[in-house]
Amino acid sequence: MINSTLEFTGFFHKKYSNFVSYFSLKEANQLLLAENARLRSHQPASFLISTNKIITVNDTTYRQRYEYVDANVVNNSVNKVSNFITLDKGSNFGIKNDMAVISSSGIVGIVKEVSPNFALVISVLNKDSKISAKQKKTNQVGTLVWEENDYRYATLKDIPLHISVNVGDTIATSGFSGIFPEGLPIGIVADYNSNKGINFYTIKVKLLNDFNNLSHVYIVKNLMKEEQTNLEEKVSNDK
Amino acid sequence: MINKIIRNIILFIVLVLFQEMVLNQLQFSVYFNPTIYVFFILILPFETPNWLLLVLAFVLGMSVDIFSNTLGLTILASVFIAFCRPGILSIISPRQEYEPGLQPTIRDLGFGWFLTYAGVLIFIHHTLLFFLEAFTFDHFAFTISKVLVSSLASLAFCVVLQFLVFKPKK
Numbered sequence: 188m189i190n191s192t193l194e195f196t197g198f199f200h201k202k203y204s205n206f207v208s209y210f211s212l213k214e215a216n217q218l219l220l221a222e223n224a225r226l227r228s229h230q231p232a233s234f235l236i237s238t239n240k241i242i243t244v245n246d247t248t249y250r251q252r253y254e255y256v257d258a259n260v261v262n263n264s265v266n267k268v269s270n271f272i273t274l275d276k277g278s279n280f281g282i283k284n285d286m287a288v289i290s291s292s293g294i295v296g297i298v299k300e301v302s303p304n305f306a307l308v309i310s311v312l313n314k315d316s317k318i319s320a321k322q323k324k325t326n327q328v329g330t331l332v333w334e335e336n337d338y339r340y341a342t343l344k345d346i347p348l349h350i351s352v353n354v355g356d357t358i359a360t361s362g363f364s365g366i367f368p369e370g371l372p373i374g375i376v377a378d379y380n381s382n383k384g385i386n387f388y389t390i391k392v393k394l395l396n397d398f399n400n401l402s403h404v405y406i407v408k409n410l411m412k413e414e415q416t417n418l419e420e421k422v423s424n425d426k
Numbered sequence: 427m428i429n430k431i432i433r434n435i436i437l438f439i440v441l442v443l444f445q446e447m448v449l450n451q452l453q454f455s456v457y458f459n460p461t462i463y464v465f466f467i468l469i470l471p472f473e474t475p476n477w478l479l480l481v482l483a484f485v486l487g488m489s490v491d492i493f494s495n496t497l498g499l500t501i502l503a504s505v506f507i508a509f510c511r512p513g514i515l516s517i518i519s520p521r522q523e524y525e526p527g528l529q530p531t532i533r534d535l536g537f538g539w540f541l542t543y544a545g546v547l548i549f550i551h552h553t554l555l556f557f558l559e560a561f562t563f564d565h566f567a568f569t570i571s572k573v574l575v576s577s578l579a580s581l582a583f584c585v586v587l588q589f590l591v592f593k594p595k596k
Contacts, residue, residue, distance in 0.1 A: 192492045195492070196446075196492055196493050199443075199446070199447070199493075203447050203451070207451075264450065264453065264494075265453055265456075266453050266454075266455065266456045266458070266459060267459070267494075267559065268556075268559045268560050269495075269496065269559065271494075271495045307495060314560075314561075334565075336456050336565065336568060337456070338456075399453060
């Protein structure tokens with residue numbers, strides 16, 4: 188039911204977003220330029236060999252783990268309790284459920300439903316969204332949820348009280364669930380408090396992503412996710 | 427008669443599309459979520475049978491839900507106000523009976539009457555909609571202020587729409 192209605196509503200949303208996307212073209216271009224600049228600075232060509240005495244032999248062979256598919260946002264909301272995002276790529280492009288969606292500045296959500304041409308994403312701004320996140324400094328893992336009802340902030344839970352937390356700390360993805368690649372920045376700590384009776388902080392995280400102005404995103408395909416989940420399920424079935 | 431039915435079908439489609447393509451895209455504030463589609467249930471003629479009222483409210487709710495990926499939520503809230511409508515109408519009836527041929531509009535029954543009638547139903551609709559959406563009483567003050575702001579906004583939209591849809595009698 189949801190699958191076939193997604194095709195129908197996606198059609199209208201795509202027409203609409205085709206029309207309004209021109210208005211945010213300038214900002215979208217700025218963001219993409221900034222990302223290009225950042226990626227360019229990571230290229231091997233932009234590193235200068237600082238010493239010619241040490242020769243590094245890099246004999247590791249690499250295997251592709253993540254693949255990125257670009258997509259456009261055709262529908263988005265930030266003012267509900269359960270916010271969803273519709274993207275204009277679906278199973279025709281190999282998009283499947285539980286794939287991560289990120290933008291050039293942060294994480295966006297997780298794919299929930301796909302139809303041939305569209306994908307429905309549970310936004311981070313959804314009361315049912317739970318994302319494994321860590322404090323980058325200490326690698327302490329917690330759960331990122333959204334209960335602020337404000338599209339600029341999310342809440343990080345389950346960080347124990349003996350860890351030192353400061354305003355301005357970076358919060359990044361943990362990569363544990365096999366959905367998001369590890370170490371993607373999510374936001375910075377804006378405020379934190381330790382409730383009496385609970386041994387965990389409640390941390391208010393300022394999201395890096397501007398959810399109110401989302402146009403170009405990437406869908407992340409984890410090529411080894413199946414292998415990971417199969418292995419993990421095998422252990423839990425053996426119990 | 428046929429003319430009236432076609433008119434209402436067009437109104438239905440326009441309201442659902444306007445809700446999704448304009449109001450839901452505004453993203454003006456978390457508190458501001460006006461619902462314009464309730465206007466359709468509000469202005470159905472008095473002689474509409476109760477079963478038809480419920481069925482129309484169901485179809486209306488489903489059309490809105492399909493667009494906003496909340497299947498079931500709007501259906502419940504709009505079927506409930508369709509269920510309440512005959513009761514509210516008999517409570518606030520200006521005289522004993524509504525004359526045949528009248529419609530629940532400002533043109534036929536006056537501004538004050540319409541504000542009470544639409545205000546009560548819209549408030550019930552938003553209360554159900556937002557509390558079910560949150561599914562908790564945790565952020566009660568937040569949800570209730572959302573209900574109030576959105577109800578006022580919807581009421582304003584409904585009053586304006588009245589003048590667009592029903593031409594004043596000469």
